[in-house]
Amino acid sequence: MDLRTRISTALKAAMKNKETERLGTLRLINAAIKDKDIALRGEGAEEGVGDAEVLAILGRMVKQRQESARAYEEGGRLDLAERERAEMAVIEEFLPRQLTEDEVAQAIGAAIQKTGAATIRDMGRVMGQLKADYAGRMDFGSVGPMVKDRLA
CATH class of the missing domain: 1.10.10 (Arc Repressor Mutant, subunit A)
Known part of the structure; x- marks a missing residue:
């Protein structure tokens, strides 16, 4: 099963189970993928983004969350840092295992x-x-x- 399908399936499950935080993160992932699709379409590409590009998008999203969480901790906003970490956990579900x-x-x-x-x-x-x-x-x-x- 490709990554887009896995993300769509998880999104539907989150809707059914009324998991609002998870649903919000999955929608952000979908939006980022669709943004890249639109950008590629503008360049004349026939197909949308492949799994490799989706992995790159997810990697960038994780890095953004790490930087935000660090900034929130330095600013004393532990509640916001915790929210960023929760989003990171959802995004990392779709990334392959990191190498040691x-x-x-x-x-x-x-x-x-x-x-x-x-x-x-x-x-x-x-x-x-x-x-x-x-x-x-x-x-x-x-x-x-x-x-x-x-x-x-």
């Missing part, structure tokens, strides 16, 4: 070997390979420095 640090290190090694990277100039190819193989399964912001260290 050891798995990330192995993935980096495999990507370096697969691309034949030898110097820091090859970092873009390695990151492209990782993004193609592990979309939504690792935080590429923290992986970049690790790749840089391996190639330096």
